[in-house]
Amino acid sequence: MITWSKDRAEAAQRILGSYPERRSAVMPLLYVAMAEYGYVSEQAMRDVAELTGLTPVQVSSVASFYTMYKREEVGRYLVSVCTSVSCHLLGGDDVLHAVEAETGVPHGETGPDGTFSVEHVECIGACGGAPAVQVNYELIEGVTPEKAVELCQWLNATEPDPLLGDEMQALFGGQRSFDWGPSESTGSKGPVPAFGPYSTAGTDRLAGP
Amino acid sequence: MSERVTITVDGIPLEVDAGELLIKAAEDNGTYIPRFCWHPRMKPVGMCRMCLVEVEGPRGILLTTSCNMPVSDGMVVHTESETVKKAQEGILEFLLINHPLDCPVCDRGGECPLQDQTLSHGPGESRFVEEKRHFEKPIPISDLVLLDRERCILCARCTRFSDEVSGDPLIEFQSRGNNTQVLTFPDEPFASYFSGNTVQICPVGALTSKPYRFRARPWDLEKTESTCPHCSVGCSIEVHTSQNEVIRYQGVDNDDVNWGWLCDKGRYSFESVNSAERLDTPLIRNASGQLEPASWPDAMEAAATGLASIVEAHGGNSVAGIGGARGSNESAYAFGKFMRTIIGTNHLDAQLGDGLDPHFLVGSTPRGVINDLDTAKTIVLWGPDLKEELPVLYLRVRHAAQQGAKLIVIHPRRTGLDDRATFKVVYKPGEGPALLNKLVEGDPGLAEVRAAINEGPVVGLVGRTGLTEDPRLAEAVAAFLRELPKATLMPLARRSNVYGALDMGVSPRLLPGRVSSASESGKAALREHWGSLPDDFGRDTIGIIDGLADGHLKGLVMMGSDPVRDVPSGNRAAEALSRAEFVVAIDTFLNDSAAAADVVFPALGFTEQEGTVTNLEGRVQKVTQAAPGPGQARPDWSILEDLAHRMGGSIGATSVNVLFKEIVTVAPAYRGLTWVDLEFGEGRDGLVMPLEEGDQPIQYVAVDPGLAPTKAPLALHSARTLYDDGVHTRFGPSLERLVGAPMAYLHPDDAARLGIPDGGEVDVETVQGSARVQVGFDPSLAPGTVFVPFNQGIGQNLGSAVEVKLEVVS
Amino acid sequence: MKILTSRMDAHPSDSHTISRYLATGGYRSLKKALSMEPADIIAEVKASNLRGRGGAGFPCGVKWGFLADVHPRYLVVNGDESEPGTFKDRQLLERDPHQLLEGVIISSHALGVNHAFIYIRGEYPKPARRVQQALADAYASGYVGRNILGSGFDLDITVHLGAGAYICGEETALLNSLEGRRGEPRLKPPFPAVEGLYGKPTIVNNVETLSNMPWIVENGGAAYAAIGPEGSSGTRLFSLSGHVRRPGNHEIVMGMTFGELIEDLGGGIRDGRAIKAFIPGGASAPWFTADHLDVPVTIDDVAKAGSMLGSGAIVVMDETTDVVKAALSVVSFFAHESCGQCTPCREGTTWLENMLRRLTVGQGRAVDLDLLLDVSDNISPGLAWPPRQTTICPLGPSAVSPVLSILTHFRDEVEALVTTGVSS
Numbered sequence A: 001m002i003t004w005s006k007d008r009a010e011a012a013q014r015i016l017g018s019y020p021e022r023r024s025a026v027m028p029l030l031y032v033a034m035a036e037y038g039y040v041s042e043q044a045m046r047d048v049a050e051l052t053g054l055t056p057v058q059v060s061s062v063a064s065f066y067t068m069y070k071r072e073e074v075g076r077y078l079v080s081v082c083t084s085v086s087c088h089l090l091g092g093d094d095v096l097h098a099v100e101a102e103t104g105v106p107h108g109e110t111g112p113d114g115t116f117s118v119e120h121v122e123c124i125g126a127c128g129g130a131p132a133v134q135v136n137y138e139l140i141e142g143v144t145p146e147k148a149v150e151l152c153q154w155l156n157a158t159e160p161d162p163l164l165g166d167e168m169q170a171l172f173g174g175q176r177s178f179d180w181g182p183s184e185s186t187g188s189k190g191p192v193p194a195f196g197p198y199s200t201a202g203t204d205r206l207a208g209p
Numbered sequence B: 001m002s003e004r005v006t007i008t009v010d011g012i013p014l015e016v017d018a019g020e021l022l023i024k025a026a027e028d029n030g031t032y033i034p035r036f037c038w039h040p041r042m043k044p045v046g047m048c049r050m051c052l053v054e055v056e057g058p059r060g061i062l063l064t065t066s067c068n069m070p071v072s073d074g075m076v077v078h079t080e081s082e083t084v085k086k087a088q089e090g091i092l093e094f095l096l097i098n099h100p101l102d103c104p105v106c107d108r109g110g111e112c113p114l115q116d117q118t119l120s121h122g123p124g125e126s127r128f129v130e131e132k133r134h135f136e137k138p139i140p141i142s143d144l145v146l147l148d149r150e151r152c153i154l155c156a157r158c159t160r161f162s163d164e165v166s167g168d169p170l171i172e173f174q175s176r177g178n179n180t181q182v183l184t185f186p187d188e189p190f191a192s193y194f195s196g197n198t199v200q201i202c203p204v205g206a207l208t209s210k211p212y213r214f215r216a217r218p219w220d221l222e223k224t225e226s227t228c229p230h231c232s233v234g235c236s237i238e239v240h241t242s243q244n245e246v247i248r249y250q251g252v253d254n255d256d257v258n259w260g261w262l263c264d265k266g267r268y269s270f271e272s273v274n275s276a277e278r279l280d281t282p283l284i285r286n287a288s289g290q291l292e293p294a295s296w297p298d299a300m301e302a303a304a305t306g307l308a309s310i311v312e313a314h315g316g317n318s319v320a321g322i323g324g325a326r327g328s329n330e331s332a333y334a335f336g337k338f339m340r341t342i343i344g345t346n347h348l349d350a351q352l353g354d355g356l357d358p359h360f361l362v363g364s365t366p367r368g369v370i371n372d373l374d375t376a377k378t379i380v381l382w383g384p385d386l387k388e389e390l391p392v393l394y395l396r397v398r399h400a401a402q403q404g405a406k407l408i409v410i411h412p413r414r415t416g417l418d419d420r421a422t423f424k425v426v427y428k429p430g431e432g433p434a435l436l437n438k439l440v441e442g443d444p445g446l447a448e449v450r451a452a453i454n455e456g457p458v459v460g461l462v463g464r465t466g467l468t469e470d471p472r473l474a475e476a477v478a479a480f481l482r483e484l485p486k487a488t489l490m491p492l493a494r495r496s497n498v499y500g501a502l503d504m505g506v507s508p509r510l511l512p513g514r515v516s517s518a519s520e521s522g523k524a525a526l527r528e529h530w531g532s533l534p535d536d537f538g539r540d541t542i543g544i545i546d547g548l549a550d551g552h553l554k555g556l557v558m559m560g561s562d563p564v565r566d567v568p569s570g571n572r573a574a575e576a577l578s579r580a581e582f583v584v585a586i587d588t589f590l591n592d593s594a595a596a597a598d599v600v601f602p603a604l605g606f607t608e609q610e611g612t613v614t615n616l617e618g619r620v621q622k623v624t625q626a627a628p629g630p631g632q633a634r635p636d637w638s639i640l641e642d643l644a645h646r647m648g649g650s651i652g653a654t655s656v657n658v659l660f661k662e663i664v665t666v667a668p669a670y671r672g673l674t675w676v677d678l679e680f681g682e683g684r685d686g687l688v689m690p691l692e693e694g695d696q697p698i699q700y701v702a703v704d705p706g707l708a709p710t711k712a713p714l715a716l717h718s719a720r721t722l723y724d725d726g727v728h729t730r731f732g733p734s735l736e737r738l739v740g741a742p743m744a745y746l747h748p749d750d751a752a753r754l755g756i757p758d759g760g761e762v763d764v765e766t767v768q769g770s771a772r773v774q775v776g777f778d779p780s781l782a783p784g785t786v787f788v789p790f791n792q793g794i795g796q797n798l799g800s801a802v803e804v805k806l807e808v809v810s
Numbered sequence C: 001m002k003i004l005t006s007r008m009d010a011h012p013s014d015s016h017t018i019s020r021y022l023a024t025g026g027y028r029s030l031k032k033a034l035s036m037e038p039a040d041i042i043a044e045v046k047a048s049n050l051r052g053r054g055g056a057g058f059p060c061g062v063k064w065g066f067l068a069d070v071h072p073r074y075l076v077v078n079g080d081e082s083e084p085g086t087f088k089d090r091q092l093l094e095r096d097p098h099q100l101l102e103g104v105i106i107s108s109h110a111l112g113v114n115h116a117f118i119y120i121r122g123e124y125p126k127p128a129r130r131v132q133q134a135l136a137d138a139y140a141s142g143y144v145g146r147n148i149l150g151s152g153f154d155l156d157i158t159v160h161l162g163a164g165a166y167i168c169g170e171e172t173a174l175l176n177s178l179e180g181r182r183g184e185p186r187l188k189p190p191f192p193a194v195e196g197l198y199g200k201p202t203i204v205n206n207v208e209t210l211s212n213m214p215w216i217v218e219n220g221g222a223a224y225a226a227i228g229p230e231g232s233s234g235t236r237l238f239s240l241s242g243h244v245r246r247p248g249n250h251e252i253v254m255g256m257t258f259g260e261l262i263e264d265l266g267g268g269i270r271d272g273r274a275i276k277a278f279i280p281g282g283a284s285a286p287w288f289t290a291d292h293l294d295v296p297v298t299i300d301d302v303a304k305a306g307s308m309l310g311s312g313a314i315v316v317m318d319e320t321t322d323v324v325k326a327a328l329s330v331v332s333f334f335a336h337e338s339c340g341q342c343t344p345c346r347e348g349t350t351w352l353e354n355m356l357r358r359l360t361v362g363q364g365r366a367v368d369l370d371l372l373l374d375v376s377d378n379i380s381p382g383l384a385w386p387p388r389q390t391t392i393c394p395l396g397p398s399a400v401s402p403v404l405s406i407l408t409h410f411r412d413e414v415e416a417l418v419t420t421g422v423s424s
């Protein structure tokens, strides 16, 4: 039995309708389920299985393939530090260590109070602004170890919600890969990426014949 | 015939079928290319990379996997070049760096492709100094299977089998890259009817089965080819024994039948062969009414005297025989001959009231074979849930549907094939005839189905969807289907050698060799061989039970049958047995029916006797002796011969060979069959015995009997499930646990209407009996249907009546 | 000359909006394309000599020509951009999403496609939001949907988000991912153009490749082919990163040398240091050294010099770089991103990673250098360029590139690690 909020249950039906085959909806539905439960719980995978007609293990087989589907509870702020080659060359590892030291959370783990999860990630496409960090998948480029520490302190102190990438970039970022243009008021609400509305189709998908 | 092309493998020109996979073409011509992930019965995935070869092409020499490379004319292949060898050694080294060195304690040690290939293709010593991957050592993933992820080489054979072949995707790869592992979902065990196949095809010891674990070392095993006796599909198997004990069955790849697969019931039923509960001495009912062990002469004397006195007092046709479907053709033939010539009765039946018209079952025309499925455009299944009743036929249908055949499934409930069906039609029991009429008449609501059915070649799989269904509906369905383009029919009955027993004439309506018992010329021909043949009408099993119950019949001989458990109205069968004056049972177990007998003879069972069996296609295959059998148990035909002797006659059953020779002389449809053919010739995959005009065997042309639908406010659907209360599950410790709890299933809307909660208790009542059970919801049912699995402790009390009432208890 | 980035350069504050797009000539090419025969559009694309910008550099028109004559058929946009060093598609998605959409609609019309998919990596929420908004606006304005601009042509576009798997950039892994499966590359043949998404003929193209379509339709294939040197026509967006003064994306006409690109566009090496090595085309590419600064930036020249232009990502390392650690970073990337289905990649990349890690922490052995090479050889036999492979897809051999690069160009540094036990 699926107990998602009405909005999410409706989104799920829209998503299922966006593909020629139901199975294709597994990934977007996992995002919806992750938003619902905060992470991809066993129940989340059972729900997605029910919606797509797969078995739960087929869903977990897919979910466990992709690193963004977190199968354990995640902190309010998921801090992801890039350590791939361009960031590595410009000190990504130091940024990671600074974040670990400031939050007291080693990479791959979540702090006991549930505020932070820390991870090092592979290239997030911000090499021109290395080293790069994402918080709840919102990007900050050109982060120094010092700025990373301030970022963590700020998150802890102000508990921003939603979390805006442009704001964080202005406060803690530096060199960017390119001009970002105007700033946005859309941001993430919780440790799931904020592409919305968890729909993957054009919003005005054609109805009828 | 496919086109032939010439390829060159290691300098040798070979002529092979165009488009065949290189790995197979090479192997069939003597060049074995090593492999782990490739399996001839599954789609290639090219994952292990062990089968690398070099192929010369327009753009130079290409290093490529041979398991997914179709051959083409002029292809030049090197399987042993330096590059190939180096690459293969490299792959093997990669596979071994994380593989534990526990061959001495591994079930697979001695028959392990990884071990073998390491010896023949592997590098000498390990250059890997890093830490190996660690996982928790074997974890149970079902009641039958254990998984050791450290040994796993991630060939995906098990996951692919479960997903593609058996349709139970319950084990899958998890995580990725170097952390990839095979696993089940928490609390969702690998409960597949086919799980044993994954153990068999695992190329290492990652998957092991509980019933076999640590029981033997491969080099100690003796291997005997035989045929699985557990349903009428007749899968080819190898019986493995060690020190005269059956240790396991392995599937054998029979092109025409099972492709190497088995169901778990068949595979693990060997445990019942070794059961301590097996009958190993004759039993006689003593003065105080208890069965007690007796000597063979005493038991023979008692049985012969008991039967003879009834025959003397009331005539031969006051005695009946039930059985024959669980043994070999030779036993069945002996049984029929014993009943007809020694006792002098035509009351004999191998079916237990769950079957179809015997003429229809063995004489339907045009009769199809399993391989027809692969060339069919359309498959219509209006009959049992094959996954439950004929599991490996289910796999073959599934495969055909996956290859593009249109599959139409018509059944009162969900079936295992629904996910592959182009169309699924659900109907309420009793309303089958109305549905058929709509289909025949081109009802607009069924237009799409009808259009799909009209494309041939069509294979019609027809049988009873359940035990409350009028058997004549199947005939009406067949009458419709056989008129479709290039149609062939496969009438379906499930019990092991029931087709063989019917072919041997164990039916009131049949004589050996698919001859009607109404055929005067057939009777005359048989009398020539047998000397005598009773002329009276004969009763089928239900008639026999009625006759015993109302006193028209006095005596009963059962051979390998358990009417109390297996007849749709089991309580009535029990009552009939208790009324009978004298009952003889020949069996391997003291089942519920045998327990009511006056004399019980211990018989040798499967793996303990030679003989032939006949499957649902009419294919004759061999069964072979592999173990001695318990105590004083004897072949059933020889027990019958002894009994005949004591009664002053003989059925000439001095050996299986003699019986076989008599069958191929006496039974028209079996004429010309030789033992040698079956054992060595092209008949190793079995020989389908066709009907031949000259001998006038029956050629049953299905006609629509014109049934009226039965309208019932609540209708009962009662059908068998794979694991039931039969002896082979009950007396096998591993399978026993898999039998479901007795339940009745309702559509949730009906339950709501009747105010029955999920898990509530009800009394289910038909005119034939009642049972108190828990209720489960099943939205796949047509509204107005009650589904009760048969023979899980309750179904048999409800009989075959369609109309049913529910009384809510709680 | 700029094709792809001129709008965002001129209108930094709103280049992503439909109003700006329309005000700057947007969807004009679509109107033109809808009045053309599909075959004529394909002919223009062929004439343009546009080569794929996703990495393999396959001529786009030729690929389109392979599309099997079966319907339905699909167009899939590869926006999974995850090759370390690459961030060009991100800019195109974020700053000019309509340009891509127009390219997708034109291409779908040309290819007879009625359902296209845009696969964007999950780590790109902002680009995804922009594309989703642009798509909603395009639907609302009738550029996507039923009977587009009255032409009778119907098209649905679905945006599909990845979830953290580099391998999904490989086109067949991407298709599996889109089908709701693990992102494992498929065996080829069959190629997607014959059997792709849902087993139907499918064209997979990179974001940048398709973003060129409005220009090509507007100006003609010949005009596009005339830009830049033969074999590398058109402009291309290069991602420059590492130890340069001015990292970032640069749209250029190909043909200048790497030295010029790094010096003139990248502002040279930071802190006045010297260059030690650079990766010319994303993490999969074999490394170049200072000796290669004269190589012209064209697909064919780079290939001739033993590497590839790949995804157009140039990663520059200065003289202070610990190349073993840098190589370790790249190898562990591939080990982490291996899908794990094929043996040599699953086992071999992790083995290489473990050995390099041991080297960097002073636990290397003299035999490890040859072992590194031999394990590499078992993934990529002959260690040649272009690589042969024992694997299903090129990811495994990609992990070999950095190993081979440091052992070819900086073997003494690696050897020093073994003897002294410390990173120099």
Ligand SMILES: Cc1cc2nc3c(=O)[nH]c(=O)nc-3n(C[C@H](O)[C@H](O)[C@H](O)COP(=O)(O)O)c2cc1C
Pocket (backbone or CB within 6 Å): C051, C052, C053, C054, C055, C056, C057, C058, C060, C078, C079, C080, C081, C082, C083, C166, C167, C168, C169, C170, C171, C172, C204, C205, C206, C207, C209, C210, C393, C394, C395
């Ligand atoms: C391991 C691997 C990763 C790849 N990643 C990407 C990618 O992120 N984006 C991309 O466009 N192409 C990527 N490709 C190339 C695609 O497979 C494919 O060639 C490309 O999307 C085709 O588009 P194009 O012809 O327009 O370049 C990758 C290939 C491989 C082997």
Ligand code: SF4
Pocket (backbone or CB within 6 Å): C167, C184, C185, C337, C338, C339, C340, C341, C342, C343, C345, C346, C391, C392, C393, C394, C395, C396, C397
């Ligand atoms: S080379 Fe690596 S990524 Fe590619 S298919 Fe094989 S295991 Fe997967």
Ligand code: FES
Pocket (backbone or CB within 6 Å): B034, B035, B036, B037, B038, B045, B046, B047, B048, B049, B050, B051, B052, B065, B066, B067, B068
């Ligand atoms: S047998 Fe060919 S790759 Fe495994």
